[in-house]
Amino acid sequence: MSTVGRPHGNAKYHLENCRCLPCRVAASAYDNNRRRAIAYGRWQPFVDAEPVRQHVRALGEFGIGWMRLARLAGVSTGGVSKLLYGDPQRGLAPTRRVRPETALKLLAVEPVLDNLSDRTVIDGTGTRRRLQALVYAGWTQSELARRMHADRGNFAKTIVSNLVEVATHKTAVALYDQLWRIDPVEAGIPAHRAEAARQIAVARGWAPIGAWDDDHIDDPQAHPDWTGWCGTARGRAIHYRIKIPVCQPCRSAAAHTAAA
Structure with missing residues (x-):
């Protein structure tokens, strides 16, 4: 999936998690x-329309058009139209x-999101983390694509994409909630294919389901907790014991301990 040319600003801050100075x-x-x-x-009794008009326009940058906004807010489309455009046929300026x-x-x-x-x-x-975690659990990418009603080629892009459409994200969340506790082999995935899926996930450094907390899985700044002690001095030793490459938080914690 190709990226979009969204300019830096409020929408890019919220939709793409850009934290540059103009966006902040x-x-x-x-x-x-x-x-x-x-x-x-x-x-x-009456309020200045300009801040409201700015809000309506800002929502438009998020893909919420003014007609959709009117339905969501429970107000007339005519009122929102006049707020933005006035009444050109009658020569009236936008509502003040x-x-x-x-x-x-x-x-x-x-x-x-809703x-x-x-x-x-x-x-x-x-989206990326949920789908990758399911592959780590043994769900094949072809099966996940089938369940998402997605083309296999598009799915291969989605599972590593920095940007996705809202519909894709919602579908991935629903699929993750459905499958995360189900053994793929018991659900019909051949054991050798489930193991192959796991090996792909391990080779690519994808984190398993247990490494993510529901409160942090959507946070770009969050790191997976591979060991239960990631980010502490104890975490690195557990990485070695369970034969998983040491994550960045554990490397940082070990360096901090050595320097102390």
Whole structure:
């Protein structure tokens, strides 16, 4: 899957986990604007439409079009259209003020996964880790591709991709939740093919299911806990004992202990 040319800013910060300075500044400005606009809506009879308009446009960068936004917020599409474009046929400029309840409904819609369109491109970390962990467990890539209704060639790209579409991520999460406790051999995968899948995962350094905590598997900054003690001085020795290459957190912890 090819990457997208998304510019640095709020959307790239959230969807691709880019933490460069322009992305951090844009995300902070967006959050501040949204909080301020919500605060205005608590007491004014009418509120300035501009912060709300900026929020609507920002959601558009996440793939949430204004018509979809209107449905999610439970407001009229005509109202959102006038907020953005005015009424060109009548020569009216975009709305300058909106009712607080309308502003709050629109501002309440956030670019969370369930609100994004299926074609929106997001960071692929969680998708990649889940599929790789299933291969480590013995699920063959061809079987995973079949269960995801994906072309085998596309699946080979997805399992190592930095970016994926929302629909692909949701499918991978559902598949992982379904299969992570099931023995692939008992489910019909030939034992020799399951072992071959495991060897591929080991050779490529893919982490097993047990190395990931549900709270961290989607975090690009998180590392797998291979030993139960990764990131501590004890972890490196366990790596050697179970014959798994030493991970970076264990190498760092060992170097820190040696320098102390």
